[in-house]
Amino acid sequence: MAKADLSVTLAGVRLKNPIVPVSGTFGFGEEYGQFFDIERLGAFCAKGLTLRPRVGNPPPRIAETPMGMLNSVGLQNPGVDAFLEREWPRLQGLDLPVIANISGDTPAEYAAMCEKLSGAGVDMIEVNVSCPNVKAGGLAYGTKPELAAEVTKEAKDHAGGTPVMVKLSPNVTDITEIAKAVEGAGADAVSLINTLRGMRIDLNTRRPILKRNTGGMSGPAVLPVALRMVWEVHNAVKLPILGMGGVTNAETAVEMLLAGATAVGMGSALFADPMAAVKTVDGLADWCAAHGTTPKELTGGVLPWA
Amino acid sequence: MPIQHLCTIVDKTPLGADTYWMQLECGDMVEQTFQAPGQFIHIACPPHFLRRPISVATCQSDTPDDGVSIVFQVRGEGTRWLAERSEGETLDVLGLLGNGFAMDPVGRYLLAGGGIGVPPLYGCAQYAGGRAVAVLGFRSQAQVIMPQLFADACENVFLCTDDGSLGFHGFVHQKVEEILCKDRDFTAVLACGPKLMLRGVAEVAAKYGLPCQVSMEERMACGVGACLGCAIPMADGTMKHVCKDGPVFDASEVDWNG
Numbered sequence: 271m272a273k274a275d276l277s278v279t280l281a282g283v284r285l286k287n288p289i290v291p292v293s294g295t296f297g298f299g300e301e302y303g304q305f306f307d308i309e310r311l312g313a314f315c316a317k318g319l320t321l322r323p324r325v326g327n328p329p330p331r332i333a334e335t336p337m338g339m340l341n342s343v344g345l346q347n348p349g350v351d352a353f354l355e356r357e358w359p360r361l362q363g364l365d366l367p368v369i370a371n372i373s374g375d376t377p378a379e380y381a382a383m384c385e386k387l388s389g390a391g392v393d394m395i396e397v398n399v400s401c402p403n404v405k406a407g408g409l410a411y412g413t414k415p416e417l418a419a420e421v422t423k424e425a426k427d428h429a430g431g432t433p434v435m436v437k438l439s440p441n442v443t444d445i446t447e448i449a450k451a452v453e454g455a456g457a458d459a460v461s462l463i464n465t466l467r468g469m470r471i472d473l474n475t476r477r478p479i480l481k482r483n484t485g486g487m488s489g490p491a492v493l494p495v496a497l498r499m500v501w502e503v504h505n506a507v508k509l510p511i512l513g514m515g516g517v518t519n520a521e522t523a524v525e526m527l528l529a530g531a532t533a534v535g536m537g538s539a540l541f542a543d544p545m546a547a548v549k550t551v552d553g554l555a556d557w558c559a560a561h562g563t564t565p566k567e568l569t570g571g572v573l574p575w576a
Numbered sequence: 577m578p579i580q581h582l583c584t585i586v587d588k589t590p591l592g593a594d595t596y597w598m599q600l601e602c603g604d605m606v607e608q609t610f611q612a613p614g615q616f617i618h619i620a621c622p623p624h625f626l627r628r629p630i631s632v633a634t635c636q637s638d639t640p641d642d643g644v645s646i647v648f649q650v651r652g653e654g655t656r657w658l659a660e661r662s663e664g665e666t667l668d669v670l671g672l673l674g675n676g677f678a679m680d681p682v683g684r685y686l687l688a689g690g691g692i693g694v695p696p697l698y699g700c701a702q703y704a705g706g707r708a709v710a711v712l713g714f715r716s717q718a719q720v721i722m723p724q725l726f727a728d729a730c731e732n733v734f735l736c737t738d739d740g741s742l743g744f745h746g747f748v749h750q751k752v753e754e755i756l757c758k759d760r761d762f763t764a765v766l767a768c769g770p771k772l773m774l775r776g777v778a779e780v781a782a783k784y785g786l787p788c789q790v791s792m793e794e795r796m797a798c799g800v801g802a803c804l805g806c807a808i809p810m811a812d813g814t815m816k817h818v819c820k821d822g823p824v825f826d827a828s829e830v831d832w833n834g
Contacts, residue, residue, distance in 0.1 A: 294803065301802040301820075304577045317804070325815055328834065332795040332805040334626045334654075339797060343804045346815060479795070489625050541797045542625055544580060544670065 274558035276551070278312070278565050280510050280533045281433035281458035283367050283393050285312035288533040288565045289523065289551050292461075292514050293318050293371035293396060293437075294343060295537035298357040299364075305544040310551055312533060313367035315396055315461075316353070320372070321379045323349040333470045333479035338489025338516075339538055340468050342480045345373055345401060350383045354390050367393035369435070373401055377424040384425045388432035395432055397425045397457075400439030400464035401486075412439040412464075415451035422455035435459035435512060438503070440492075441467050445499050446506035453507045461512035461535065462503060463496045488538040492516045497529045504530020504570050518546060520553025527568035578673050578800060581605050582666045583644070591721045594650040595692070596659055597633070599643055605671050606635045606642035612676030613699030614768070614791055614824050617644060618799035620668035621654040628654040629796050629819070631768070632672060633695035633722075634702060644671065647695035647721065673799055674823045677789050679703055683763030686755065686786070687711065687730070688748050688777045690769025691719065696791060698722060700766050701729035709755065709762075710734070713748035713773065717741035749776030756784040764789060767827075778827035788827035794818045809834030 276287035291302070293315035299308055308314065326346025333340040348356070350372070361368045370392045374380040380397060387395055399412035399421055411417045418436065425434045436452040438445055440463035449460055465486025470479045478484070496515025504511060513531025517523050518539040526534045539546040558564055587599035600617075609615075613634075618627040628648075635644040650659050661667065677700055679685065684707040687697040694712050701708045710726045713736040720742060726733045735743030736751050744751045748769065756762075765781040767774050768791035781788035796806040801820030809831040810816050816825065 295798070297802040297804075301798070301800045304800065305580065325813065326804065326807060328809065329807050330795045331807055332626075332797045332803075334624065336625075337623070338625055341797070341803070341805060343807075346804050346807065538625075538797070541799075541803060542620065542627065543668075544798075544800070 274555055275564050276555055276558065278532055280313070280512060281394060281435055283313070283433060285367060285533055287312045287551050287554065288527065289547055289554065290314060290369070290512060290533050290535050291540060291547055292535035292537040293398070294341075295540055298353070299361060299368070302540065302544055306548045309365045310548050311366060313369055313393065315369040315371050315535070316357070317347055318345050318371040318373050318398055318401065319347050319350045319353050319383065320345055321350055321374060321382055323347065323352065328481045330479055330481055331485070333485065335468065335470060335487060335489065336491060338487055338491035339541070340470060340480060340485035340487050341465070342482045342485035344482070350386050354386060358390055358392070362391065369394040369396050371396040371398050371437070373398040374421070377421050380421050381424045381428040384428040384432070384434070388428070388430040392432060394435055395425065395429055396435045396437050396461055397421060398437045398464070400437050400441075412448065413442050415447050418448050419451040419455035422452040422457050426456040433458040435461050437464055438462040439464050440495060440499055446502050449503045449507045449509070453509050457509060459510045459512060460503060460507070461514060463492070463499050463515045466492055466495065488515070490516045490518055493522055497525055500526060500531050501529040501572065517550070518542075520550050520557045523550050523554055524557060524568060527565055528570070528572040530570045530572075532569050578609055578670055579605055580668070580670050583669045584666050585661055585663050588661065588663055591647065592719060595647065595721055597645065597647050599645045600667065600669065601641035602644045602669065602671065604642055606644060607637045609672040610635065610637070611672070612679060613703045614676035614696045615672040615674045616823060617646065617669050617671035618673055619658065621657045624654045624657060626654075626797055627670065627799060628658065629673070629799060631696040631791070631823070632699060634699045635672070647692070649692040670799055673819060675821070677766050677791070677824050680763055681705070684708065684761060686752065686762045686765045688752050688765060688767040688769070689713065690748050690773040691715070693769030693773070693791065694721060696768050697766065698725055698729065701726060706731065711736065711748050711751045711755065713737070713769070715739065747776060748773050749780050752777055753780045756780065756786070760784055760786065762786055767791070774827070775832045778830070778832070781827065789824050790827045790830065791823045792818050792825055792830070793823070
């Protein structure tokens with residue numbers, strides 16, 4: 271069986287394969303490096319950064335759900351400067367594109383972070399306008415097309431030549447409106463879906479399990495929602511898509527590609543199995559070889575009923 | 577550096593109505609990853625999505641397989657699933673995770689445990705070579721676990737029950753204070769149990785000028801420090817993470833009001 275070419279190009283960045291651990295599930299790349307060689311991945315999205323350090327939300331931050339989980343981490347991070355000083359020197363040397371993820375309270379904060387990160391030479395900047403777990407900025411920018419466009423333009427204007435990918439929220443009536451708005455504002459790619467807002471309640475205490483009452487849902491349970499939204503966005507815009515939400519293995523990664531994704535994010539699947547992402551790379555290679563195809567060819571290949 | 581291993585269950589023994597002792601064959605996990613008593617393993621409980629973190633009660637490097645023993649209480653779906661496993665079945669385990677109690681092998685320790693927080697202190701008693709006094713608290717006599725194991729591994733064991741049905745009628749920190757009134761010759765107090773108990777023990781230890789380490793619990797996802805889920809607030813306003821920075825913390829760095 272011939273070895274399939276798994277490489278893809280996302281917003282001008284070449285990835286060895288389409289599998290990309292997503293922001294907030296992979297730290298700054300160090301922890302899972304204990305289990306496998308992270309250079310085997312296509313790329314990875316680093317933990318979300320803000321201009322200043324953030325302590326994040328009070329615990330509990332995690333709740334299990336049927337075939338998934340809720341999180342309410344709240345963008346805990348050391349700040350963009352600490353990232354560039356402490357983490358970037360190690361990451362820069364890897365044969366692995368690094369996608370920095372940023373959240374701001376104002377367009378000016380996004381601009382400032384883009385300047386610092388593009389100046390340092392990160393491979394791509396993922397603009398988060400969809401975090402459900404913080405009060406300011408975050409989700410507010412991602413639910414109104416004109417605000418999403420404003421942040422995108424500000425990021426593009428200050429990112430130099432570094433590609434800008436905008437991470438979209440599923441917590442909207444029509445995700446294609448936001449996708450079109452950021453495409454119009456110059457985004458180079460979109461990533462979707464961020465987590466779906468959810469809640470669980472402790473029967474004994476009658477308290478929500480999460481200290482902030484609600485959080486973002488991820489895991490296998492959200493796969494169908496993610497596929498539907500990736501498919502809708504793929505049909506609405508020309509931008510390449512990093513598709514994520516509920517992917518756990520090669521088969522679900524192929525579904526995500528068929529729905530319209532150029533690359534495929536994996537997140538909470540790694541919590542269940544730290545080897546899930548590399549197993550998916552291997553499984554995808556086998557699947558493509560067995561079916562005489564490539565990830566590039568699969569993108570958008572779903573054959574919808576008329 | 578933690579490893580993932582398919583571990584065989586070689587012993588499952590009920591220790592009470594809803595508490596089990598389980599011994600696992602773990603390849604070379606102990607040899608590769610043991611740091612100190614009080615580390616934990618992260619067990620997949622399919623089809624439940626998240627792994628369950630369970631403290632190691634005792635472990636030993638052995639041939640052909642290292643042994644890890646855990647004691648767990650059925651508290652929810654995951655631990656119920658675990659309780660339904662049989663000897664001979666395998667478990668997908670990450671381990672050994674976390675830091676464990678920082679112990680001096682020639683030190684003498686006062687161990688303070690509450691409920692299902694008692695088991696990891698057994699490993700501490702063994703590590704201390706018997707130079708340990710244990711104060712073990714339970715709701716009532718029916719919940720008491722591992723009394724003989726501790727008796728064999730410690731200089732002295734004091735059992736406490738909230739309802740007075742066995743041993744000292746009162747809380748663990750009260751008994752700890754009674755002991756420290758007469759005998760302060762301990763390297764440190766090591767505690768594991770509910771947060772309120774830990775706080776009480778930490779206060780008593782501080783009052784008598786003894787270092788105190790506490791093993792903390794929080795809802796956890798990745799288990800390796802990547803997701804920042806299992807955060808606990810520190811006294812200096814920062815967050816630390818039970819899985820990677822802990823589960824054992826110096827009592828003085830914890831924000832007990834957080």
